[in-house]
Amino acid sequence: MNKTVNQKAWFFVIPVFVLVAFNAIIPLMTVVNYAFQETFGNNVFMWEGTRWFKQIMLSERFHASLGRQFLFTFIILFIQIPLGIAIALTMPKEGLGVPVCLVLMSMPLLIPWNVVGAMWNIFALPDIGFLGHSLNALGFDYNFTQQIGDAWFTTILMDVWHWTSLVVLLSYAGLRSIQPAYYQAAEIDGASRWAVFTKIELPKMKKVLTIAILLRFMDSFMIYTEPFVLTGGGPGNATAFLSIDLVKMALGQFDLGPAAAMSLIYFFIVLLVCWVFYTLMMRNEGKS
Amino acid sequence: MRKAKWLVPTIYIIFLMLPIYWLLNMSFKTTTEIINTYTLWPQEFTLENYKKIFTDSTWYNGYLNSIYYVVMNTVISVAAALPAAYAFSRYKFVGDKHLFFWLLTNRMAPPAVFALPFFQFYSSVNLFDTHVAVALSHCLFNIPLAVWILEGFMSSVPKELDETAYVDGYSFWRFFFKIFIPTITAGIGITMFFCFMFSWVELLLAKTLTAVAAKPIAATMTRTASTSGYELGLLAAAGSLTIIPGAIVIYFVRNYIAKGFALGRV
Numbered sequence: 001m002n003k004t005v006n007q008k009a010w011f012f013v014i015p016v017f018v019l020v021a022f023n024a025i026i027p028l029m030t031v032v033n034y035a036f037q038e039t040f041g042n043n044v045f046m047w048e049g050t051r052w053f054k055q056i057m058l059s060e061r062f063h064a065s066l067g068r069q070f071l072f073t074f075i076i077l078f079i080q081i082p083l084g085i086a087i088a089l090t091m092p093k094e095g096l097g098v099p100v101c102l103v104l105m106s107m108p109l110l111i112p113w114n115v116v117g118a119m120w121n122i123f124a125l126p127d128i129g130f131l132g133h134s135l136n137a138l139g140f141d142y143n144f145t146q147q148i149g150d151a152w153f154t155t156i157l158m159d160v161w162h163w164t165s166l167v168v169l170l171s172y173a174g175l176r177s178i179q180p181a182y183y184q185a186a187e188i189d190g191a192s193r194w195a196v197f198t199k200i201e202l203p204k205m206k207k208v209l210t211i212a213i214l215l216r217f218m219d220s221f222m223i224y225t226e227p228f229v230l231t232g233g234g235p236g237n238a239t240a241f242l243s244i245d246l247v248k249m250a251l252g253q254f255d256l257g258p259a260a261a262m263s264l265i266y267f268f269i270v271l272l273v274c275w276v277f278y279t280l281m282m283r284n285e286g287k288s
Numbered sequence: 289m290r291k292a293k294w295l296v297p298t299i300y301i302i303f304l305m306l307p308i309y310w311l312l313n314m315s316f317k318t319t320t321e322i323i324n325t326y327t328l329w330p331q332e333f334t335l336e337n338y339k340k341i342f343t344d345s346t347w348y349n350g351y352l353n354s355i356y357y358v359v360m361n362t363v364i365s366v367a368a369a370l371p372a373a374y375a376f377s378r379y380k381f382v383g384d385k386h387l388f389f390w391l392l393t394n395r396m397a398p399p400a401v402f403a404l405p406f407f408q409f410y411s412s413v414n415l416f417d418t419h420v421a422v423a424l425s426h427c428l429f430n431i432p433l434a435v436w437i438l439e440g441f442m443s444s445v446p447k448e449l450d451e452t453a454y455v456d457g458y459s460f461w462r463f464f465f466k467i468f469i470p471t472i473t474a475g476i477g478i479t480m481f482f483c484f485m486f487s488w489v490e491l492l493l494a495k496t497l498t499a500v501a502a503k504p505i506a507a508t509m510t511r512t513a514s515t516s517g518y519e520l521g522l523l524a525a526a527g528s529l530t531i532i533p534g535a536i537v538i539y540f541v542r543n544y545i546a547k548g549f550a551l552g553r554v
Binding site: 003004013017020023030101106113115120130133161164224242251259271275 | 293294295296297300301303304305306307308310311314322323326328364367368369371372374375376377378379380381382384387389391392393394395396397398399400401402403404405406408409424425427428431432435485488489490491492505506509510520523524527530531533534535537538539542543
């Protein structure tokens with residue numbers, strides 16, 4: 001759409017700008033403030049320069065949690081995106097099935113995150129949980145509170161359960177926007193199902209899929225509550241992702257300086273990845 | 289092929305429902321039954337857990353608090369985002385692209401980063417432990433999201449609609465409320481759905497910013513889990529009840545989900 005230049009449009013944006021700035025800029029400045037200083041309470045601060053940044057960048061603990069975070073995010077994207085597309089493709093397109101599917105599939109999205117964690121905890125307990133009990137009955141030695149592999153498996157399964165529906169909803173919306181004429185043309189040309197998918201459906205879904213990947217990346221990268229309730233970051237530190245580690249450092253040990261420095265590094269990583277995504281998305285938009 | 293097609297969504301839905309069923313199952317059991325036996329459905333069906341929640345004020349106040357700040361946040365977010373999204377979809381102005389990206393960065397900010405400064409900031413302006421504090425803090429991620437979604441819906445409305453209205457002698461605000469907003473009801477429905485969803489499910493900030501008066505239900509549950517032993521039945525009942533508001537919201541927007549998404553950011 002060709003937009004007209006109108007500087008007065010800023011007046012429309014002001015409420016949003018004020019509300020978000022109130023929440024974002026002031027707290028962010030506090031974090032920056034802590035990141036460069038040492039404090040012993042009572043509002044006494046000492047300038048530390050970049051010491052905390054160096055300390056965090058070189059700490060093995062940070063490398064380990066960052067590594068776990070990337071691995072986790074990569075795995076869930078790798079499962080959720082294709083699975084979401086597959087489910088959206090097979091969903092009914094009309095009739096009573098549509099609202100039934102949409103309503104039931106949206107359910108996990110609207111459950112508070114700590115309830116998701118608690119629910120999966122109860123579900124996966126080796127003795128009284130359905131999942132844990134069934135797996136053990138089938139002969140697997142499953143215990144997510146003690147074995148690292150099981151803890152990862154449960155956390156990933158929980159996230160797939162929790163968020164795949166978002167990808168489904170978005171992909172489904174993308175599919176619905178395709179005009180029937182495209183399918184008719186494909187049928188006349190005798191296109192295979194695979195060709196219809198790669199040549200018509202996938203390009204049409206490109207934009208929603210970018211949004212889905214972006215949202216899933218951001219949210220899985222800041223995941224906190226669900227694994228915290230499910231595994232508490234354990235066994236050991238096996239599922240202590242970045243946010244869990246950060247909260248432990250800031251509120252548990254009260255190492256405000258390093259925690260603030262870590263917050264900023266953490267935020268910059270998310271920002272960088274999202275900026276790349278966003279630029280790619282906007283460039284595609286310009287082309288089409 | 290035709291027969292197998294419904295199989296994938298069906299299996300997926302069963303997978304989604306299993307943990308929810310398990311939670312419901314637990315909520316109707318007595319503590320002794322939960323701890324001592326493994327049963328697929330409650331042997332001694334009990335409503336004790338629910339009774340406790342509906343009679344104990346710390347429990348039911350948790351629900352009221354949560355609903356209160358979530359509704360407040362949804363209204364603030366959508367009201368503020370409507371004009372902003374209109375500006376982004378219709379006009380070019382200095383810094384529009386940068387502003388849009390800056391808004392999005394706040395959607396990307398991990399709440400864990402903001403937990404401590406939020407606590408200090410809201411305490412210093414005497415808003416700690418109020419519903420307003422939680423509602424405002426959730427604007428951090430809900431306003432950017434609302435602007436983003438609404439902008440998509442508004443961009444799909446042809447600009448000729450605006451121009452025709454002006455030719456017909458409509459003032460801007462009359463056009464905005466009488467013509468434009470009714471045109472994008474579906475988009476507003478979807479946006480409210482998302483704002484409600486993200487505010488309802490968020491716990492970290494809500495927990496950090498409240499102590500007693502505005503404590504959300506999710507935080508009440510965390511406390512129960514840690515202090516009064518491990519009352520799984522009660523916890524399961526409280527968890528089951530948190531699903532209800534979400535289910536109601538989905539029911540209301542069910543037609544919009546189907547149609548609305550398709551009009552939206554596609």
